[in-house]
Amino acid sequence: MPWEFFLGNAAHRLIGYMYGVNHPQNRVFYNTRTLSEILAERGTGDPSRLLKHERNLRPDILDLSSRNLFEIKPWNDKGLQEGRQEAKTYLTALNRAVMVGSAFNAGADFQGEILIRFARGQYIWRLEWHTTEPGVVQYRWTRSQQRFASEAAAYEVGQWAELTEQEMQEYGGWVGQAVDEMVSRRERLATFSGAVGIVIEVMGNAATGFFSSVILGRMSTGAQQPPAQGGGQIIPFPTRPPPVAPPAQVPAAAGVSLPRR
Structure with a gap:
């Protein structure tokens, strides 16, 4: 490859992996399970409420315990825009179908x-x-x-x-x-x-x-x-304070997103 x-x-x-290290007691999914499968976990939600194109979506990090979601993207403007849109899509789908517990949120x-x-x-x-x-x-x-x-x-x-x-x-x-x-x-x-x-x-x-x-x-x-x-x-x-914005120039490798599985 x-x-x-x-x-x-x-x-x-x-x-x-490091998210799991920081939250060892939480039930977390890492881009290996679909939204349909996640919602069915312990009766969290009703997968039938998902739209057809939403059923097989796989969030990068979805913490079922804290109800937080993260999308992992390269350090550039395109990555930020794509991550923002994907996180919004996932949260809309999840919160339409959630039945047990609080709503899902964008993690921080x-x-x-x-x-x-x-x-x-x-x-x-x-x-x-x-x-x-x-x-x-x-x-x-x-x-x-x-x-x-x-x-x-x-x-x-x-x-x-x-x-x-x-x-x-x-x-x-x-x-x-x-x-x-x-x-x-x-x-x-x-x-x-x-x-x-x-x-x-x-x-x-x-x-x-x-x-x-x-x-x-x-x-x-x-x-x-x-x-x-x-x-x-x-x-x-x-701990160091994060930069205020992604740099204009980034390594070429940072422009690659992990293909959805």
């Missing part, structure tokens, strides 16, 4: 960032996302402006540059594979208060990203040291 798909898919999977205040570290001295990549308006989460990929010995050093400097097309072509598949492997393990992660950053290490030609059970034990006791072994670390990132 093209590198654009790998990076778009990786962004959707990581953002959805969901943001974060993830660092991806490569072996052999490449730049450190970053996936960043913010709820730019209720119901719309926008993301972008960037990289450190220089090479760093650690992801913590890169984060401390906080200087990020757009990825070149060559970089995305060369490493996009590795990143996509690392993300897919990590998310597929579906390990429960403890979280710090505030924003949390994940570091996924991409090793050689076989990308791997995983989180050792050691992390959970150390974090549950309040320790913040990374595990002695393993390809992934969790480090606390202080």
Whole structure:
């Protein structure tokens, strides 16, 4: 598959995964279930009230517990417009058919960032996302402006540059594979208060990203040291205020939306 798909898919999977990390007790759907199926969950609504074209729609994040909905889109004006329209379409359909509980709403205040570290001295990549308006989460990929010995050093400097097309072509598949492997393990992660950053290490030609059970034990006791072994670390990132608007120039990979399944 093209590198654009790998990076778009990786962004959707990581953002959805981190939403689950932040809301471990909630019943949440991630672009794998249709509106008809979601409304039938525990008698939430009447799928027969959906219009024909609405029945197979799949929201990116739909939290049945909090009744919040998010659409995940690239960090540009087109993404914002598409996310706004899709969130409105989904909410209209859901609230027409809802029978049990309160109405569904456009979600807010969901943001974060993830660092991806490569072996052999490449730049450190970053996936960043913010709820730019209720119901719309926008993301972008960037990289450190220089090479760093650690992801913590890169984060401390906080200087990020757009990825070149060559970089995305060369490493996009590795990143996509690392993300897919990590998310597929579906390990429960403890979280710090505030924003949390994940570091996924991409090793050689076989990308791997995983989180050792050691992390959970150390974090549950309040320790913040990374595990002695393993390809992934969790480090606390202080919450930063979101930008007021998406930048005019964004990486080419950020212009790819995850195809509906």
